[in-house]
Amino acid sequence: MPPLLQVSGLYKVFHGQSSVDGISFDMEQGRCVALLGPNGAGKTTTLRMLAGLMNPSRGRILFEGNPIGDNYRRQIGYLPQAPAFYNWMTGEEYILLASRLSGMGGKAAAGHAAAVLERMGLQDAARRRIGGYSGGMKQRLGLAQALVHSPRLLLLDEPVSALDPIGRREMMELLRDIGKETSVIFSTHVLHDAEEVCDDIIMMNKGRIAEHGTLTSLRAKYNRPVIILRVEEAEEARLWLETLQTRSFILESRLEADGSLLLKVDDIASARSVILREAAERAIPLLRFEAGTLSLEDVFMEAVGG
Amino acid sequence: MRNTWIFYRKEMLEMLRGYKLLWIPVVFMILGIMQPISAYYMPEILKMSGDVPPGLLESYTLPGAAEVMAKSLGQYGVIGLLVLALSAMNSFAGEREGGTAELVLARPLTPLAAASAKWLAQLTLLVLSLGLGAAGAGYYITLLIGPLPWSAAVSASALYGLWLMCAVSLTLLFSACLRAPAAAFLSLAAAGGLALLHTLLPRPLRWSPAALPKLSAEALLRQEYTSYAWVFPVLSGIALIVLCFLGASLLFDRNKLPRF
Structure with a gap:
């Protein structure tokens, strides 16, 4: 059985400058991988390519041995660095829209939406407009929309970077829970966060993978x-x-x-x-x-x- | 198909919550109703303003119902077009620059489905606005001026609506690749340029969609309307709309993320 995700020779060039410069890695089912690197290392670009939002200049991404397509989109959950929602919608409406767009039927969508909102601690705010949410609530709503269709692979771009210490604590605890259930790739520039929740670490710098391995193997090395x-x-x-x-x-x-x-x-x-x-x-x-x-x-x- | 429908409902809800579904039809109704009312009360208005040369008021004859209807529709050519372009300019650009596109397009929603939903939502808004505006104008015309040939009025409105939809489709096309103000400006410039070219060169350009407003007026003014002059403008208008729509979905596919 092929690994969950195979990335080989991925390049992305913007205006003659390469942002991602030939990265390759495999990821097994059920792992939690931290994409670690300073600002400008190419983490966001990598995640956007993995989410199918950007076409790589070169290289390919295989999900269980198949090229990524519509079926792949159904199985991933994506949270960008600064998620933007329709501010005129309520949290509940947004989660329903998200789950229905990912192919869930009306009843299943309603059930999952309520469950995921409760899990994120948003049940009281579910019927309020998103425009009135705080930054931490928006981040939790972002995680809720990424989780609502039970994806097999979660792609999270700097999920805790913009949060205050309390929001960060909550988010890390949620991530640790989620990491036990599903495969996660998340990017961060904070090493401590990576250590806390992840099994594998990919260190990126200037568009390349500087180091890749499990937390223990890196420590041993x-x-x-x-x-x-x-x-x-x-x-x-x-x-x-x-x-x-x-x-x-x-x-x-x-x-x-x-x-x-x-x-x-x-x-x-x-x-x-x-x-x-x-x-x-x-x-x-x-x-x-x-x-x-x-x-x-x-x-x-x-x-x-x- | 399913996702187009889901996204279409989201677009309509957005128009409703943003009051677009209210104020644009209201603007169209006001524009449509003003023409018969001002035609009817013109002598009164002139009298009130004073200093009317003698004999002018006596020579004033109320224009015919069809003529007023044609003028009512003509009102939509400038202000109506502007309102529609301004309301459509954010359609793609707002989602892209605001970052909401990044989230929904990471889902199985294809850019083609999103573009179809947006295009259909704009079409709904246009049909509703133009329909209510034309109905309002027709109502006041029959009330104040005289019987209106309804079938001619409907086909004239449809021809005018096709021209407006061409302009809206142009706005959507530019919105898919440019920022909102640039999209509105370029689409208005394109529609205006096309109309101007048609006025300058009416014969060589009689097949173009810019001929539609004139055809719309002719449909009302000439009662026995047998010529097939409308075939080519209608076909070229539909072709322009289809091209704009396909272009918009292609460009939206390439421009999902904010420009930098």
Whole structure:
């Protein structure tokens, strides 16, 4: 059985500039994939092509081995970055319109609409005009319209980016629930969100896939021991830090904004003993010593070459 | 087909909630009724304004029923056209620029079905407005002036309606690829240009849809109406409408997302 979604060699060129520059990936049924990348990485363009709203300049998208068409549209739910509704409609009317356009019969549509509105906490606002909804309510209505026809694949473009902390919390909880039932692709530029709900992560930068893998495999791949050091402001301490950076066991070092030094090392045991011994011998006023592994944030920065 | 119907109902509901379904027919009725009323009360109006040269009022004869009806329909050529173009200009452009198209077109709704629904909704609005306007004019004409040849009035209204639908279809075509104001301007310019060309070169262009308003008036003024002059303008008008409709659905397919 072919995977749920196969994307191969997808390109999109706008006015001579490529926005998506040859991406390929497969997605299995039931997975939750985060499309992670900075602004301008091509996430929205990719999702629009996946939603069938834009034709790729090159490449192809297969859904269960078939090219995407009307039947495919019936099986996807799509939530754009800033969903716009007919403001003169009520929430309920919009959800009914959406479900009927996706091919549901009148009775089934009414039942599903009521259920999905309740799930999104919109049952009290269902009979009010959408024009009067708050931003968080519109986002939830957007999720409701994407879910109402029980799609097999959900495409969500930055579903939490525009929300306040409370709305964000609610949305993440809903997403975690939904991720258990159906296959989801969602884009975000916030790493923490991706970590929270997703199994797989695709890191995009400048239209390309910089890194692709499961959350655990990415962690394992980038599982580099790091030591974080911070010292008091003192001339000899500063000089010592500088000499440290040239040692053979250090792969890479970076001075952070808060004045601490991040050292990527190959052998944590020997590095730790050397550093601690030297610090003791020279009476370096250490403020902080931490040995650990790279956070996903660092993986991301490394992968996109930031 | 099913989605066309669903989307058509959405379009009609939008027109109803936006009061378009109310105010455009009202404008058409006012335009239609004004002509017989002002023709009937013209001597009164002139008397009120004073300074009427003697003998003028005596020489005033009430125009015939058919003539007034033709003039009533002629009213729709400028203001009616403007109102219809302004009401249709947002049809595609509003959905595209506002972002609502992105959501509905991600569903199995094809651009062709959406364009059919929009076109049918505009046709409904036009038939309703023109029908009520012409009926209002006809009612006051029979009341104030005299019996009206109803069958001729109906065919004259239909010919005029076809010309108006040509202009509306042009607006829809431009709305599918341009922003709303540009769409309204271009379609009015195209309709105006076509009408002007027809006035300048009536013989070489007698087959064009721009000949329809004149044919509409002739249908009323010449009682025995046997010539088949209307065949080509009607056919070319329908061809223009079909081309605009197909073009609009094609362009809407390519322009689903806001332009940048």
